[in-house]
Amino acid sequence: MFGTLAKKIFGSANDRRIKAYRPRVEAINALEPELEALSDDDLRARTTMFREQLAKGAKLDDLLVPAFATVREGARRVLGQRHFDVQLVGGMVLHEGDIAEMKTGEGKTLVATLPVYLNALTGRGVHVVTVNDYLARRDSEWMGQVYRFLGMPVGVIVHGLDDVQRKDAYACDITYGTNNEFGFDYLRDNMKYDLAQMTQRGHHFAIVDEVDSILVDEARTPLIISGPLDDRSELYTQIDALVPQLTPEHYDLDEKQRAVSLNDDGNERMEELLREVGLLKDGDLYDAANATIVHHINQALRAHVLFTRDKDYIVRNDEVVIIDEFTGRMMPGRRFSEGLHQALEAKEKVKIQPENQTLASITFQNYFRLYEKLAGMTGTASTEAEEFADIYKLDVAEIPTNRPIARLDENDEVYRTVEEKYEAIIREIAEASEKGQPTLVGTTSIEKSEILAELLVKRGFKLIDFEKPTALEPLYEAARGGRAAGTFAVLNARFHEQEAFIVAQAGVPGAITIATNMAGRGTDIQLGGNAEMRISRELDGVTDEAERARREEEIRRETEAFKERAKEAGGLYVMGTERHESRRIDNQLRGRSGRQGDPGRSKFYLSLQDDLMRIFGSDRMENMLTKLGLEEGESITHPWINKAIEKAQSKVEMRNFDIRKNILKYDNVMNDQRKVIFEQRREFMAEESVRETIDDMRQNLVEDIVTRHIPADAYPEQWDVVGLKEDVQKLLNLDSPVDDWAREEGIADEEMRDRLREAADAHYAGRVEKNTPRVMTYVEKQVLLQSLDQLWREHIVTLEHLRQVVGWRGMAQRDPLNEYKSEAFQLFEGLITRLREQVTAQMMRVEVVFEKPPEPQLPEMHAEHRNPNTGENEFDAPPGPASRLGAAGGGAAAATGFVQPEKRDPNDPATWGKVGRNEACPCGSGKKFKHCHGVLA
Incomplete structure (x- = not known):
């Protein structure tokens, strides 16, 4: 108060x-x-x-x-x-x-x-x-x-x-x-x-x-941004062979939600099967290190339990083709994402196509x-x-409006059935058109706009074909004569220029425009129509200046006359055929009317069968309407109903906000790591030479190797000399007499570190001298960036898989978000360690061979806007100039870094530019670049 x-x-x-x-x-x-x-x-x-x-x-x-x-x-x-x-x-x-x-x-x-x-x-x-x-x-x-x-x-x-x-x-x-x-x-x-x-x-x-x-x-x-993964068909095949060994007692099935998951017995049985075939790493199934395996198991389980051949998909020409659940038609070329399509291919024993891998992602x-x-x-x-x-x-x-709003926002009309609601809407549209009032009818989906269009056609209205230059002439003719045009337009968002013109003329007297809630944004609905839009469309190609000026003046005068007629009829009438989940979308529709102080009117028509009405108890309302004696075709209108609907919408908005906020909490973990990686890449690229970084990695790797195999304050007989020698050979490419050193009297771990550092530094100095400092400066930066990209992409996939399974930790009374943060941090630390090992191992073995390179072929990448809840691709841009990239270091490089073969000097890698991972190596060895100069480990 x-x-x-x-x-x-x-x-x-x-x-x-x-x-x-x-x-x-x-x-x-x-x-x-x-x-x-x-x-x-x-x-x-x-x-x-x-x-x-x-x-x-x-x-x-x-x-x-x-x-x-x-x-x-x-x-x-x-x-x-x-x-x-x-x-x-x-x-x-x-x-x-x-x-x-x-x-x-x-x-x-x-x-x-x-x-x-x-x-x-x-x-x-x-x-x-x-x-x-x-x-x-x-x-x-x-x-x-x-x-x-x-x-x-x-x-x-x-x-x-x-x-x-x-x-x-x-x-x-x-x-x-x-x-x-x-x-x-x-x-x-x-x-x-x-x-x-x-x-x-x-x-x-x-x-x-x-x-x-x-x-x-x-x-x-x-x-x-995604790109094809390397062939992993063997993994899909191995896991597919295990799933049929499970029984219905091993998993929980929810057919209504189309969901299936392993229960406790299923987890134990799957762990046994995975260990038998050597696929399970250390620990249990839900350790972070096994997140990728769990992801593939879940997809294979879905493929076997939820998807039925000849119902959800068919097999044709050695391919799994999806069947549209709504139309029953085949959808060739479309694939399930997140490895599900590959799981179906493994199930049906057809050729397994490469899975797309996330190369970069951001919300x-x-x-x-x-x-x-x-x-x-x-x-x-x-x-x-x-x-x-x-x-x-x-x-x-x-921000206040320039002029006071004169629009009349009426209370909603509620009917019992959808049919009664549509009947009332068609009747209202016809009445408004008859008196010359322009009408904008908002629907919540394309499907419902088509239903309404069919009903109008049955009532004798004609759909305007905007492909014709004179499409709106019948509407203008009717407006000039003060009668109903008997035509209507349906908006879609496929052709934005055409959409803008349709919306711009929706204010012509008697115009009827049906639009989904997404349509019309960015374009103003002016009473009488938009004179500029008419001029650009109708006078296109008129070159005579005098004629053009005369026609322009006619259109402007007519538009002003139309505006006055539309005002007299009450301005733009906005009809909502259903309440949206969000009040904001309803307000967007309502706000189309009453611009700049113009008169206008808005009303929403609802039925008890609408989605939102069912959410907050249509049974009780139907009983109430029956007691009130509401007969078929009658409606109820009251401010209390509007308030009740707005409360329901507010609850739905809060729920959706919580979902988005929860998604963002998880993405923030990756975002912090993404910032570190991207900032580090920029620093590497900005430096003339990364020799100092390479040297630091090598020194730190020696420290890691010694710490791993020589416990602190341990006697030499307690050292893991065999493991130490293996790592020195594998990661440092050194054949050092580690076992002889370990037998020396008084040898300590610090002295072992010093000897290995000296040996590693000397070996690398020899590599630099052999390949020349200039060439090695180029190679060092390329190997460092490519290795970082490859490991980051693998890290992204692992985090995606971890996120899918970490929710189960909640059953053990542990916060899934905290678990995700903790394990994501451990995985990131592992990434840094692997980067150190991978770059050092590569640079300690690098050899530069100069030969004429063959013709290169660049692979393609795709940009997607993918729904994280369903896994379906919301947007899959064709790989045109804006989204086509070359691949290097496992699939990530810029197309603009490509150098024509004739401009590459086989004796100077600095002239090669960016080489695709699957491209033949420019050195002329005959091997792919990733197996030659692009090898990362």
Whole structure:
């Protein structure tokens, strides 16, 4: 009660924050007459002036007022658009590194120009992140006019660019691109072998458009770059032979959830079988060292118990082909991930295709937290404010609208059945169209939008074919005559340019547009339609200037007339056919109506058979409706129902947030290790020579070997001399008389270390002299980077497998997360040890042979956006220029490091460039590179 009273007296925290910006807004307005008097060149010169002030020690906050005023004047001259005062406030929120929640139609794209320009003055680069390539291109060209006018270059990152084009785009002051492209470029950069080949130049400041979509919805799935693994068919075959020896008593089956897992008896039986065939390492089945084996067992068990031939898949032409469970059709070319498809191939005794291996991976949460300053803008963020604050340390500020909202948000109508609900929706659509009111109908899935489209067709409406240039002419003709057009449009997200045009014309009087919740983002629905969109579409190819000017004027006049007619009919009518799990998605749909003070209306139609309604007790509500005497076709409408639904949505939102937060806790463990590895790679690449690192590794390895086989304060007769000699030969390539030394009187472990160090140093010095210091400097860096990459990839896979099984530790009253952290740390320490051993063993044996290399062939890699819960690939980019990479060190190198064969000198490895692991070795030995100069152990 006291909180409500204080809010009435002092205003909310958000109100007080917005009020605090008022003095700076007034200061910007005061500069307007002065800047209007400047010439274009003088206005442009202010950019140089600002940069000079920064160089002399000024802070960005000191320049905010004059910089914002400069951008406003530039936008007015170039675009004919002047920032509203509330847009200036939104720009300040973004500059402070927070989220600006601005309603649809308030001009978020224009708002971003203010903080982008100000922060780009530092010369460190600003990234503007959009949800698709179309918007990245559109915004970079549209708002880029302002930046270029003020003397700032603008780049855009979209799919299909090569590394040179990407590097040029990132070198610009301002770079537009999608979240996927930015993330994949970061991963690819950290697989390069030369700093000069890296495209990104740091993570200074980013503004994320549709921040809720990118940082919440899409953050559920990580970005993954994968490549084919070496042949492991023998392991699949061995494990497949063991699974049929289990009985139903050995595992727990849940057919409803399509889940199967070994029970205690099954674990014991499987351990026995694995030991018999020599597959089980030391310890029990669920030790960290055996995580990969457990993963393959689980997949083989799923293949045998859950998947049935000729139902879930068929075998055709020696291949396992998936059958779509919904359509019953074959899906050739598609494969189950995480080794499940290979397990099915082993089960059916067909050829086992190579499994894809994760080469690099990162979540969006951890990628965007790389930025020194992060900001975002959207129309709907307040419902996810807790998540933004918890995960990204971003506060949400609600920016007032430029004009008061005049939209009427009606209470939901609840029907008993889906059929009754659809009948009411079709009836309402027809009535709105008849009186010339544009209608936007939101559905929760493509399937439901198609159902609604079929019902409209049955009622005599025609689907608009947007492939035809004159597709909207019947709609315009009907709007001119004040009658119903009898046509409707269905949105999909396959063609973004076409989608933008459909949405832009959804405000024409009488227009009916059916859209899934994902559709229409980034494009404004203006009452009467969008004149600019019509001009670009209808006048494409009109070259006569007089004719073009006349037609343009006609379209603009007609658009204004349409706008007035749509206003008279009540503005845009938004109908929701179902409540979404998230209030934010519903608000996005509702926010399409009532832009810039326009009239509008919104209403959601529900049934007791909707998913969300079933969650919070449709049985009780149906009984209540029966007692109220609700008959077929009737609905109930009451504010209490809206509140009950919002409570249910809030619970679902919290559950989904907890799931995402839990996923992130595990990924944070890998992220800490990823930072160490990537930072170490950069340091190696930046150094002229890594000789000192190689020497340190060799010295530390000698220490490890001696410590492993000579206990502290032990007598020589207690030493493991045999093991010591084996390791010295295997890891140091030394045939030292270790056994003779051990028999010497008074010999101690420290003296043994000194002798081995001296012998190892002398042996390596001989290698350097033989192969020449210049060649060895090159080889050392390549071997170090390739070995690090190979071991890191293996580490990623092991952590993935560990994460899948560590949850079982909870049954032993142990916290799975703490167990994961502990074992991940041990695995990482093991990685460092193996790196030391692998690099030293390689360098102590390296031989350089100079012969003419054969024609190389580079393998391919793929970029994926994979769902960690299902294992299905959400996005599998074709290996075009943006995702095709060469492989080195087991599969990771940059395509840009490739050198044409005729330019390679067989006598100088420094001229070979990056050589693929499976490529024939450039030395001409006839062996693959990985078995010759690329050998890592």
